[in-house]
Amino acid sequence: QVVRIVRDEMIALFGDAGGGLQPTSVSPRVVLLLGLQGSGKTTTAGKLGTWLARQGRHPLLVSTDVYRPAAIEQLRTVAAQAEAEFFPSAVEDAPLDIADRALHHAKRQFFDVLIVDTAGRLAIDEAMMQEVAALEQRLTPIETLFVVDAMLGQDAVNTAKAFRDALPLTGVVL
Numbered sequence: 001q002v003v004r005i006v007r008d009e010m011i012a013l014f015g016d017a018g019g020g021l022q023p024t025s026v027s028p029r030v031v032l033l034l035g036l037q038g039s040g041k042t043t044t045a046g047k048l049g050t051w052l053a054r055q056g057r058h059p060l061l062v063s064t065d066v067y068r069p070a071a072i073e074q075l076r077t078v079a080a081q082a083e084a085e086f087f088p089s090a091v092e093d094a095p096l097d098i099a100d101r102a103l104h105h106a107k108r109q110f111f112d113v114l115i116v117d118t119a120g121r122l123a124i125d126e127a128m129m130q131e132v133a134a135l136e137q138r139l140t141p142i143e144t145l146f147v148v149d150a151m152l153g154q155d156a157v158n159t160a161k162a163f164r165d166a167l168p169l170t171g172v173v174l
Helices: 002-014 041-054 071-081 095-108 126-139 154-166
Strands: 029-034 059-063 085-087 113-117 143-147 171-173
Touching: 029 041, 029 126, 041 059, 041 071, 041 113, 041 143, 059 071, 059 095, 071 085, 085 095, 095 113, 095 126, 113 126, 126 154, 143 154
Parallel strands: 029 113, 029 143, 059 085, 059 113, 143 171
Antiparallel strands: none
16 A cells, blocks of 8 residues: 555656657667766666567667776676667777767667666766766767666755756656
């Protein structure tokens, strides 16, 4: 009963829309995931890939996180668990180069969604914001989602606001 009550209240607050990707004729649709380190971007990429595959879409996942050595392997593992395709990258590559190659590959291989898992930081810094702004400008995503750990409480709102001030976010994933 508690779950039903919470669900009903959430529907009352947010509506009962089916959700989904923004309509567009562009293919592949690019989904850019942003957030702090450890916020759940990689897990969200896998869950999003699974959800899209169940809808009959053909998603490709790529990591542009060249700063955390295990990030690329972590996304490879998550993609395999999600039964989604993974685009390989290496820590020696520049994030913009990885994104360009992944987008080109997605177009050539007829993937209809490219999910880009970006690097997280321990705190918001100028270099991070410049990198994600450059990725956003280069990829022109249809969705720019900020992923944040709900356990941050009120700080999650402040962090999301800082990202929204720097980039055109289309949504927040808690």
